[in-house]
Every structure is written in C-alpha cells, then in structure tokens.
Amino acid sequence: MKKRLQLLTITALFPIITTAQSEPISTENWLQNPGIIGTIILLLIVFFLAVIILLYRFNSFIDKYKWKQLKKNELAFSEEILNLNDDEIDVILEKRKKALKYTLEGSELGSDKEVFDKKGLISKVTNEPDNPLFDEKKKSLLGLETPEELKKIIIYYLSAAVIWLVFGTLVGQYLGMKFVWPEMDSQSWLSFGRLRPVHTNTVFWGWASLAMIGLGYFVIARTSNTKIFSYKNARIAWVLINASLVIGNLSLMAGVNNGGGEYREYVWPIMLLFAIGLIMTFHNFYKTVANRKISEIYISNWFLLAALGWTIILSTIAYLPFYQDGLGETIIQGYYMHMGVGMWFMTFTLGLVYYFLPSALNKPIYSYSLGVLAFWTQMLFYTLIGTHHFVFSPLPWWLQTVAIVFSAGMFIPVVAGTTNFFMTMKGTWNNISKSYVLPFFLVGVVFYFVGSTQGSFQAFRFTNYVWHFTDFNVAHSHMTMYGIITFLLWACIYSLIPKLTGKEPPQAFVGAHFWMAFIGLFAYMMSLMAGGTLRGLSWIEGNAFIESVILMKPYWLWRAVGGSFMFLSHLIFAYNFYYMVKKRKVIGATDILVEEKLKTQN
Amino acid sequence: MLDFHKNHKNLVVTALTVFAGLSIIIAVLPAFQMQDYEPLPNQPGMTPNESAGLNIYVTENCAACHTQQVRNIEMDNVWGERPSIPSDYYYSKKRLGFLRQSPSLLGSERTGPDLTSIGKRQPGKEWHLLHLYNPRIVVKESIMPSYPWLFEELDSTSVRENDVLVPVPEKYLSKKGNKVIASQEAIQLVSYLQALKQTPMPDASTVGFIPSSKINENDENETGGKGTVNGENLYMQVCAACHQQNGQGLKGAFPPLAGSDVVNDPDYDLMVKIILQGYDARSEYGQMPGFAEQLDDAEIAAIVNHERTSWGNEGEVITEADVKRIRDFVMQLNQ
Numbered sequence: 015m016k017k018r019l020q021l022l023t024i025t026a027l028f029p030i031i032t033t034a035q036s037e038p039i040s041t042e043n044w045l046q047n048p049g050i051i052g053t054i055i056l057l058l059i060v061f062f063l064a065v066i067i068l069l070y071r072f073n074s075f076i077d078k079y080k081w082k083q084l085k086k087n088e089l090a091f092s093e094e095i096l097n098l099n100d101d102e103i104d105v106i107l108e109k110r111k112k113a114l115k116y117t118l119e120g121s122e123l124g125s126d127k128e129v130f131d132k133k134g135l136i137s138k139v140t141n142e143p144d145n146p147l148f149d150e151k152k153k154s155l156l157g158l159e160t161p162e163e164l165k166k167i168i169i170y171y172l173s174a175a176v177i178w179l180v181f182g183t184l185v186g187q188y189l190g191m192k193f194v195w196p197e198m199d200s201q202s203w204l205s206f207g208r209l210r211p212v213h214t215n216t217v218f219w220g221w222a223s224l225a226m227i228g229l230g231y232f233v234i235a236r237t238s239n240t241k242i243f244s245y246k247n248a249r250i251a252w253v254l255i256n257a258s259l260v261i262g263n264l265s266l267m268a269g270v271n272n273g274g275g276e277y278r279e280y281v282w283p284i285m286l287l288f289a290i291g292l293i294m295t296f297h298n299f300y301k302t303v304a305n306r307k308i309s310e311i312y313i314s315n316w317f318l319l320a321a322l323g324w325t326i327i328l329s330t331i332a333y334l335p336f337y338q339d340g341l342g343e344t345i346i347q348g349y350y351m352h353m354g355v356g357m358w359f360m361t362f363t364l365g366l367v368y369y370f371l372p373s374a375l376n377k378p379i380y381s382y383s384l385g386v387l388a389f390w391t392q393m394l395f396y397t398l399i400g401t402h403h404f405v406f407s408p409l410p411w412w413l414q415t416v417a418i419v420f421s422a423g424m425f426i427p428v429v430a431g432t433t434n435f436f437m438t439m440k441g442t443w444n445n446i447s448k449s450y451v452l453p454f455f456l457v458g459v460v461f462y463f464v465g466s467t468q469g470s471f472q473a474f475r476f477t478n479y480v481w482h483f484t485d486f487n488v489a490h491s492h493m494t495m496y497g498i499i500t501f502l503l504w505a506c507i508y509s510l511i512p513k514l515t516g517k518e519p520p521q522a523f524v525g526a527h528f529w530m531a532f533i534g535l536f537a538y539m540m541s542l543m544a545g546g547t548l549r550g551l552s553w554i555e556g557n558a559f560i561e562s563v564i565l566m567k568p569y570w571l572w573r574a575v576g577g578s579f580m581f582l583s584h585l586i587f588a589y590n591f592y593y594m595v596k597k598r599k600v601i602g603a604t605d606i607l608v609e610e611k612l613k614t615q616n
Numbered sequence: 617m618l619d620f621h622k623n624h625k626n627l628v629v630t631a632l633t634v635f636a637g638l639s640i641i642i643a644v645l646p647a648f649q650m651q652d653y654e655p656l657p658n659q660p661g662m663t664p665n666e667s668a669g670l671n672i673y674v675t676e677n678c679a680a681c682h683t684q685q686v687r688n689i690e691m692d693n694v695w696g697e698r699p700s701i702p703s704d705y706y707y708s709k710k711r712l713g714f715l716r717q718s719p720s721l722l723g724s725e726r727t728g729p730d731l732t733s734i735g736k737r738q739p740g741k742e743w744h745l746l747h748l749y750n751p752r753i754v755v756k757e758s759i760m761p762s763y764p765w766l767f768e769e770l771d772s773t774s775v776r777e778n779d780v781l782v783p784v785p786e787k788y789l790s791k792k793g794n795k796v797i798a799s800q801e802a803i804q805l806v807s808y809l810q811a812l813k814q815t816p817m818p819d820a821s822t823v824g825f826i827p828s829s830k831i832n833e834n835d836e837n838e839t840g841g842k843g844t845v846n847g848e849n850l851y852m853q854v855c856a857a858c859h860q861q862n863g864q865g866l867k868g869a870f871p872p873l874a875g876s877d878v879v880n881d882p883d884y885d886l887m888v889k890i891i892l893q894g895y896d897a898r899s900e901y902g903q904m905p906g907f908a909e910q911l912d913d914a915e916i917a918a919i920v921n922h923e924r925t926s927w928g929n930e931g932e933v934i935t936e937a938d939v940k941r942i943r944d945f946v947m948q949l950n951q
Contacts, residue, residue: 192759192761193759196751196752196758196759196760196761196762197752197762200761200762200764200765201765202763202765205676205761205763206680206681206761207676207677207678207680207681207761208676208677210677210680211677211680269675269676270675270715270716271674271675271677271716272715272716272717273674273712273716273717273718273719273720274674274677274678274679274680274719274720274721274723275717275720276720276724279677281715281716282715283715300624300628303624304624304625306624309622310621310622311620311621311622311624311627315624316620316627316631319624319627319628319631320628320631320632320635323628323631323632323635324631324632324635327632327635327636327639328639331639331643331644333717335711335717336648337644337647337648337651338647338651338717338718339651339709339710339711339718340650340651340653340702340705340706340708340709340718341650341651341653341702341705341709342647342648342649342650342651343647343717343718343720344650344720344722345643345646345647345650346643346644346647347720349639349642349643350643353639357635386620393631393634393635393638394634394638397635397638397639397642398638398642400642400643401642403724404722406687406688406689406692407685407687407700407722408685408699408700408701408702408704408705409646409650410646410650413642413646416642479689479691482687483683483723483724483725483726484726485725485727487724487725488725553691554691556691556694556849557849558849558852558853558856559694559729559853560755560757560758560852560856561852563757563758563759564757570759
C-alpha cells in the first residue's frame with residue numbers, strides 16, 4: 015500500500031520535472047510549491063519526533079505526580095476515619111486488633127538464613143527507584159567474545175575518529191563564528207577560504223570514514239564468523255589515512271589545494287595515501303568475507319564491500335586528469351561530491367545499521383529482501399544524480415534532467431531502508447526510553463528519511479530556483495552528514511564499545527550528548543533553512559545583494575549558537591568514549607598510545 | 617546463476633562493474649565531450665598577470681563563497697547580460713600544474729556576489745585594492761575576510777617610488793601616518809578580477825533568461841525614472857560600493873555625492889557626462905570608470921534622480937530624454 019502510494023507520488027511529480035525549461039517561474043505562491051510544502055512537512059516530522067520523545071518523558075513525570083496525588087487522597091481518607099463515632103470505631107478496632115495480633119514466624123521467606131550477594135548480581139542500590147526524568151537505562155550486559163587484536167584495531171580507529179571529530183568541528187565552529195565576526199583574525203592560514211575545506215575534509219575523511227571503517231571491522235568479522243584477514247594491513251591503512259589527513263590539512267592551510275572543487279581539495283599525492291588505505295581496507299574486508307564460516311553473506315557486508323569498492327572507483331575517476339579540463343571538471347565535480355556522500359558515507363553507514371540496529375534490539379532485521387532492494391536501487395539511482403548540483407548551469411540540459419529525475423527516484427531506496435528499520439523497531443518502542451542507544455538510532459533513521467527526501471525535493475526546478483547558492487545547501491548537508499551519518503555512527507559506537515570493554519559510559523552524560531547534539535542541529539538547520547529561503551526570495555525580487563547579506567546576519571548568529579551546542583556535545587562524547595575505553599588495562603595502554611601517536615602527527 | 621547471497625565474488629564484481637559502467641556513462645563520457653569547446657571569436661586571452669591572479673584566487677579558495685556562473689534564470693540577470701556558456705571558461709581550462717587540476721570556478725555557494733562580470737561592475741583598481749585590504753572600508757556590512765597578507769604597511773619614509781599605494785583610511789592603520797602598499801600578488805589578483813567580464817555573443821544572438829513573473833509585476837509598481845526602474849535599488853547595486861550607501865564617499869578614494877556641487881547643479885550635463893564617460897580630474901580621488909555601456913538612458917536618469925533627491929541634495933529631477941540628448945552629444949564628440 016505504502017509502496018503504491020509512493021509510486022503514485024513519483025509519477026505525479028515527473029511531469030513537473032520534465033516540462034520544458036522556458037515557461038516563466040512564478041514566486042508569487044512560493045509557499046504552495048510542492049517542493050517547499052514537502053520540505054516543511056519533513057521538518058515538522060523532525061520537530062514532532064523531538065516533541066514525542068519529550069512527551070514520553072513528560073508523561074512518566076506526570077504519572078509520578080498523579081501517584082503523589084493518590085497518596086494525598088489516602089490521607090484525607092484517614093482523617094475521615096478520625097471523625098467516626100465511638101461504636102463504629104470499636105468495631106473497626108476490634109477487627110484490627112485481631113489482624114494485628116497475627117504475627118509471622120519470621121522465617122516464611124527464608125530470612126533466617128544469612129544473605130550475601132555471592133554472585134555479584136547487585137550492582138547499584140537506589141533509594142529512588144522511579145525518578146522518571148533521569149531514569150536509569152538498561153545496561154548492556156552482553157559481553158562479546160572478540161579477539162584482543164580486533165578490539166585494538168577497532169579502538170585505534172575509533173579513537174582517531176573521535177579526535178578528528180573534535181578537531182574538525184572546532185574548525186567548523188570557528189568558521190561559523192566568522193560569519194558573525196569577520197575580523198576575528200587576519201592570519202592567512204586561518205582565513206575562511208582556506209579553513210573551510212579543512213573542516214569538511216576532516217569530518218569526512220577523519221571522523222566519519224575512520225569511525226565507519228573501525229565499526230566495519232567488527233561487523234565484517236562478526237557476521238562472517240571468522241577473524242580479520244590481516245590485522246597488520248588494518249594498522250597500515252590506519253596510518254596512511256591519518257597521514258593523509260594531517261598532511262592534507264596542513265597543505266590546505268598553507269594554500270595548496272586541488273583547484274577548489276568541494277571535497278577533493280587535497281592534491282592528488284595526498285589523496286593517493288588515502289586511496290591506498292582504502293584499497294588495503296577493501297582487500298582486507300573482501301578476504302575476510304571470502305574466508306567466512308557460514309555460507310550466506312550477511313546484508314551488511316553487501317553494503318560495506320560495495321561502499322569500499324565504489325569509493326575506490328569514484329575517487330579514481332575524480333582524480334584522473336584525462337577528461338577534466340574546464341567544464342569537464344565541473345561534471346566530474348558534481349558526480350564526485352554527490353557520490354562521495356551517497357556511495358561512501360550513506361552506503362557504508364546503512365551497512366552498519368543493518369547489523370547494529372537489530373543487534374541492539376536483539377531481534378532480526380524486518381526484511382532481508384527490502385535490504386537487497388535498497389542495495390541495488392541505491393547503486394542504480396544514486397549514481398546518476400550528481401549533476402543536480404549544477405541545475406541551470408552551462409552543463410548539458412539532458413544531464414541536468416537525468417539528475418533531477420533520478421533524484422526523485424531516490425525515494426525508492428530511502429523508503430525501502432526506512433521501512434525496514436522502522437518495522438524492525440516496531441513493537442519495541444518502549445525500549446527507546448529505556449535505552450541510551452536507541453534514541454540515536456531513531457534520530458538517525460528519521461533523518462535518513464527526512465534528509466534524503468528533502469534532498470530530492472531540493473533538486474526540483476522551483477526549489478532549486480529559490481535555494482540554490484543560498485545557505486540552505488549548508489543546512490541540507492548538515493542534516494544528512496550530521497543528522498544521518500553522525501547520529502547513526504554514535505548509535506553504533508555506544509552499542510558496541512561497552513560490549514567490547516565491559517565499561518559503560520555515565521548515562522547522564524550520554525543523555526547530555528544526545529540532547530545537546532539534537533537541539534544544536536535543530537537550531538543550526540532551522541536558522542539556515544529559514545534564512546536561506548528568505549535570501550533566495552530576496553534575490554528573486556532583484557534586491558541589492560548586500561541586503562541579502564544584512565538579512566542573513568541574525569540567522570548566521572543562530573547558526574553559530576546551534577553549532578556551539580553541537581561542538582560542546584562532541585566534547586562530552588569524547589569524554590564518554592574515553593571513559594568507555596580507558597579502564598581495562600590492556601586497552602587503556604593502547605589507547606594512550608593511539609592518542610600519543612595522533613598528538614605527534616598533529 | 618549469480619547467487620549473490622552466497623557468492624561473494626559475483627556480488628562484488630557485479631556491483632563494481634555496474635557502478636563503473638554507470639559512472640562512465642553519466643560522468644566520464646559527458647566530461648570528455650564537455651572539454652571540447654572553443655573561445656568566442658572576440659574573447660581576449662589571459663595575460664600572465666591575470667593567470668597569476670587566477671592562481672591566487674584558487675590558493676585563497678575564493679570559490680568557497682563566490683560563484684562564477686550566470687544561470688539561465690532571470691534572477692541571475694544582475695550578474696551578467698547573458699547566461700554563461702562553456703566558452704566563457706575557455707582560458708581557465710588548463711590544469712594549474714603537476715599537482716593541481718583545472719580550477720573549479722563555477723562554485724556552489726553565493727555567500728558573496730557572483731564574480732562573472734565583476735570587472736565590469738567594479739572596474740576601478742583602487743576599489744579592489746581597498747576592498748581586499750579590508751572589505752568593510754568600502755562595504756560596511758560585508759562579512760568577507762580581509763587579506764592583509766597581500767599588503768604591506770610601512771611608515772611613509774620607506775615607501776619606494778614604484779610602490780602601489782592603497783588609500784586606506786587612518787582608522788584601519790596600526791600607526792598614524794603609515795602607508796599601505798599592495799604586494800605583487802594583490803595587484804595580480806586585482807588584474808584577474810578586473811579582467812572578469814562577459815564577451816558579447818558575436819552575432820548578437822542572445823541566449824534568453826527564463827523569466828520570473830514576480831519581477832515583471834514588480835517593475836510596473838516601482839517608481840523612479842519612467843516608472844520602470846528603481847533608482848535607489850540601482851544605486852545600491854552599481855554606485856554604493858564606492859560612493860557608499862549614505863552618499864558620503866570615502867576620503868582619499870571616492871568623492872562624496874551628498875552636498876556635492878556637481879550633483880546639486882541645476883545644469884545636470886556634467887553629472888550625466890561623468891556617469892557616461894568616467895572621470896579622473898581630481899588627484900585626491902581615484903579614477904571613476906564610465907558606465908555608458910552598462911546602463912541605459914532610463915537607468916542613468918533613475919540613478920541621477922535618486923542622487924539629486926537624497927541625503928539632503930536638492931537638485932531637479934531629469935528625464936530619460938535628457939540623458940539621451942547628452943549621450944548622443946558625447947557620441948558625436950567621440951566620432
């Protein structure tokens with residue numbers, strides 16, 4: 015049913031997209047445009063999600079309050095008894111006396127035996143068992159038997175990722191503040207143009223990529239029921255990827271970049287280090303799957319292997335020079351910057367979710383076939399939509415049209431994926447308020463639907479007309495790279511690491527991390543979306559450009575505020591991560607080693 | 617059969633081959649074809665200075681905030697007379713060397729204005745140098761970064777003869793009496809920016825913009841000129857960068873219009889002539905470029921009227937026909 019509805023919408027939308035390009039565009043009723051309405055609905059979904067989670071909490075708080083009220087009523091009742099006359103009281107007291115005379119032997123429940131918690135089952139004693147706002151979450155009791163070598167690899171990768179996250183978002187926060195105070199510094203290597211790619215490349219290749227690969231090593235070994243093909247190669251790849259980031263960021267700040275194309279600002283020798291790291295990782299993953307001890311290849315591994323292979327292909331295409339002079343470069347740029355997001359981050363992270371979400375819920379994934387459908391449609395549709403970054407540009411019109419049409423086609427893998435995840439979660443909604451991992455999954459999955467669908471809407475002609483070139487794009491990329499990828503990676507990290515190290519993070523801190531990141535992101539994207547829309551409309555009106563800059567100022571301020579929340583939440587996350595990995599002796603030692611290594615490289 | 621669920625080889629090979637195939641169709645082949653374009657017949661090539669300027673443009677990653685593409689929609693008409701075509705990018709299509717590819721100039725963010733014809737909109741070198749040194753000297757509300765490392769602040773005794781002085785107002789200097797000189801890089805970057813303008817199509821066949829109905833409706837309601845152009849808006853777009861929004865100009869660089877004799881003169885001939893032809897008669901100010909090609913008679917009339925009736929100015933209003941008369945006269949003189 016849902017599918018049919020989806021198909022109907024898509025066929026209904028196609029005529030709009032494919033009509034000739036010469037009819038006038040009217041902005042009079044811009045609020046009634048399907049793309050704009052769709053986006054507003056999507057934003058409301060996110061808003062309602064936050065409201066629902068809050069309501070859940072509020073509800074249990076109310077329950078507690080009601081219970082207190084009940085007690086009060088009881089008190090009133092006893093007072094009523096006090097006002098009874100003597101005879102009535104005598105009858106009641108006689109009855110009561112009888113009841114009171116009955117005494118227990120004292121050993122009915124075995125309390126004559128000595129009590130001692132021999133097996134260490136009691137971990138915490140609390141006097142307030144149902145304080146609803148800071149409810150204690152379920153502990154993840156299950157420890158996983160994992161080879162010590164693999165644990166080290168995973169923690170190496172994740173530690174580096176966490177450090178890059180903090181560094182990358184610190185840079186991002188600094189850049190956001192420059193919109194408010196452009197004179198913050200006047201160092202060439204800290205200037206906006208040079209620093210912006212440092213932010214994007216660091217969170218892409220440093221944070222998200224390293225975290226994904228680290229988690230991927232666990233999934234690939236676990237679901238293949240075998241050990242990793244080569245631990246040594248995993249370590250070498252780690253060094254290569256980190257080296258490319260350190261050298262790359264330094265060179266960007268020194269003003270050496272590849273020509274300004276987004277996400278391929280590192281010059282080719284530096285990106286080559288990264289590519290070799292990727293090829294080694296791909297080889298390692300492939301060999302591990304080849305050595306699997308079960309006959310089926312779990313769906314996660316489809317996504318992981320494909321993501322690695324596809325990314326190797328697309329970065330090769332992005333850096334080969336033979337077809338890239340002038341506007342050829344622009345076509346490759348559109349292809350590359352969208353595939354980087356879709357074929358690498360999105361595909362890989364989906365693969366991780368296909369393992370970690372069911373495992374966190376302790377139940378199988380809803381539908382294996384939907385996963386397979388999502389996989390092949392991801393490959394077919396995502397690959398073709400890169401040029402939607404250059405709608406109305408001098409690139410061939412057929413290329414732009416293909417991109418717009420398949421952007422709409424993206425509904426299919428997105429709906430397939432979201433349905434699968436939600437149906438897996440169905441029936442376990444209560445667990446959300448009892449777990450500190452599931453809210454991250456929930457937000458990630460909701461954003462997967464909202465962010466991707468919003469992206470498809472944005473490719474339409476009218477919406478592109480209003481939003482292209484404005485800060486709306488920045489909001490969209492944070493909605494996806496942060497709302498989807500980062501939230502899902504956090505979910506995976508919080509569900510995996512305690513099982514590896516046997517150490518859980520302080521729950522109040524995980525809660526603080528979640529809420530600050532979520533509220534920060536919401537403020538960030540709402541302000542830029544509202545401001546971006548107004549800016550686009552101002553341009554259409556034909557107002558002087560500087561007026562649109564003045565108009566954006568309050569929105570840029572709110573963006574910086576939202577960004578600060580996000581950054582602070584990352585500091586808390588970094589602490590939580592440190593807390594999870596520090597205690598165990600062996601891991602503690604390697605962790606320090608990891609940090610020291612990174613420090614020397616930085 | 618392929619048996620993807622159990623045969624990892626088939627799975628990986630299929631996924632990668634199909635992806636590579638699609639990539640070649642959607643990206644590599646179109647890119648390969650797209651490289652093949654020629655410059656317009658009257659398109660000027662790039663001088664070595666301008667190429668060096670492009671290099672600095674890339675180094676400082678100006679494309680992070682500035683686009684260089686006029687899209688074929690009416691709202692982009694303010695950035696150029698016609699939509700961009702591939703030939704416009706002909707002279708930047710070379711690789712930047714062994715390490716770097718050909719520059720990505722189209723851009724994806726318009727945090728700052730489009731630069732396709734910045735050389736036409738802001739022809740003056742002084743303006744560009746001041747703007748690079750600190751954008752807020754000339755555009756108060758700008759959030760563009762300053763580029764002080766492209767300049768040198770010296771005390772006035774160490775200035776050499778060939779140095780290009782930048783008329784930076786005193787409050788932006790670290791010490792009173794210091795002079796700011798432009799480095800070679802700054803001059804190269806400015807010459808690149810000055811060279812950015814659209815070459816007219818050879819056979820006068822223009823590619824049209826997709827119109828937007830809102831703009832057309834609006835125009836009918838606006839006042840100024842002959843009821844079709846908004847003088848204040850035009851002033852903001854064309855003149856305010858130098859003469860400032862409040863008409864006060866900038867000491868040492870751009871003369872004030874508020875209270876100016878030329879602007880308030882009942883005889884408007886000189887004022888219109890200056891706008892048409894440019895002006896370089898006063899040594900204490902920078903050179904003003906002419907706008908005869910960029911603005912039509914109605915637009916000039918609207919701007920003149922805005923200037924003559926704002927900031928306490930009390931000049932008489934003129935009409936499009938008045939401008940036409942002076943334009944014809946100037947044209948005759950030139951022939």
